[in-house]
Amino acid sequence: MAQESNPTVKEIALAVRGNAVVQALKRKGYDAWYFARAEEAAQKILELIPAGASVGVGGSITIREMRIPEALRQRGHEVFDHWNPELSGEERALTLRRQLTSDVFITSANAISMDGQIVNVDGTGNRVASSIFGPKKVIIVAGINKLVPTLEDALSRSRGVAGVMNAARLKCDTPCVELGRCSDCQRPDRICNVTVIFHRRPQDGSGSRDYHVIIVGQELGF
Numbered sequence: 001m002a003q004e005s006n007p008t009v010k011e012i013a014l015a016v017r018g019n020a021v022v023q024a025l026k027r028k029g030y031d032a033w034y035f036a037r038a039e040e041a042a043q044k045i046l047e048l049i050p051a052g053a054s055v056g057v058g059g060s061i062t063i064r065e066m067r068i069p070e071a072l073r074q075r076g077h078e079v080f081d082h083w084n085p086e087l088s089g090e091e092r093a094l095t096l097r098r099q100l101t102s103d104v105f106i107t108s109a110n111a112i113s114m115d116g117q118i119v120n121v122d123g124t125g126n127r128v129a130s131s132i133f134g135p136k137k138v139i140i141v142a143g144i145n146k147l148v149p150t151l152e153d154a155l156s157r158s159r160g161v162a163g164v165m166n167a168a169r170l171k172c173d174t175p176c177v178e179l180g181r182c183s184d185c186q187r188p189d190r191i192c193n194v195t196v197i198f199h200r201r202p203q204d205g206s207g208s209r210d211y212h213v214i215i216v217g218q219e220l221g222f
Helices: 009-027 038-048 061-065 068-074 089-100 126-132 151-169 175-179
Strands: 031-035 055-057 079-081 104-108 111-113 118-122 137-143 194-198 210-216
Touching: 009 031, 009 210, 031 038, 038 068, 038 137, 038 210, 055 068, 055 089, 061 068, 061 104, 061 137, 068 079, 079 089, 089 126, 104 126, 111 151, 118 126, 118 151, 126 137, 126 194, 151 175, 151 194
Parallel strands: 031 210, 055 079, 055 104, 104 137, 137 210
Antiparallel strands: 111 118, 118 194
8 A cells, every 4th residue: 555645845834824814714604624725625524514414616616626516416416506607697696695595505714813713805796795694504615825914914815806706707897807906996897896704703693504614735715
C-alpha cells in the first residue's frame, strides 16, 4: 500500500490559517470544519445533506467547481439551481424563490475574516436572502483564498476582488470590468448592491436551523 506523502510547509501553513478561522467560527456558534482538499470537503457536504432533502444552490463558482449540483442530482435530490441554462426566465425566477424554502441551501462566501465574520455581496439579494432565513440548513463553503485578516479587508475583497471578477464573468457594462477595480459606480449592471455581514450565527428561536461553514485549503471560486 502506498504511503500518503507528508504535507508540505505550505500545506501546513494553510492548515494553521484555516483551522484558526474554524475555531473563530465555532466561537460564533457555527459548526465548522477545515479540509485540505476540495474532494474531502465535497464528501462532508454530501454527508450533511439528508436523503430526500431539497437543495437550493446559490450563485457560486466554488460550489460548481466542486461539482456539488451534479453529485446531488445523482443522489436523487431535487436541486434548485438558477444557473441551469435550460431554464426560461419565468422558471429561473421560480427557482430563485424555491431556494428560499428549500430544506438545505448551499453557497460560498465572498470573504471571511480571521475572527470569523462572513461577508457576501449580491446584485439582487437572492443568495444572501436564502442564507439568512428560510432553509432549515445552510452550508457555506470557502476556499483559502477567501480568508482575509479583518472585516474591513473582507468588505474590500468582496467588492474589489470577487465583485470585479464576477462582473467580468457576467460581461457587465460596469467600469470595474475595464479598470479591474471597484469604482462604486451607479451603472444599471452593477452587481454589488446588497451587502450582508454575518457577525455571528443568526438566531433561530425554534432551534431547527443549522449553520455549517467549511473552509478548504485550496483556492476556489472568486
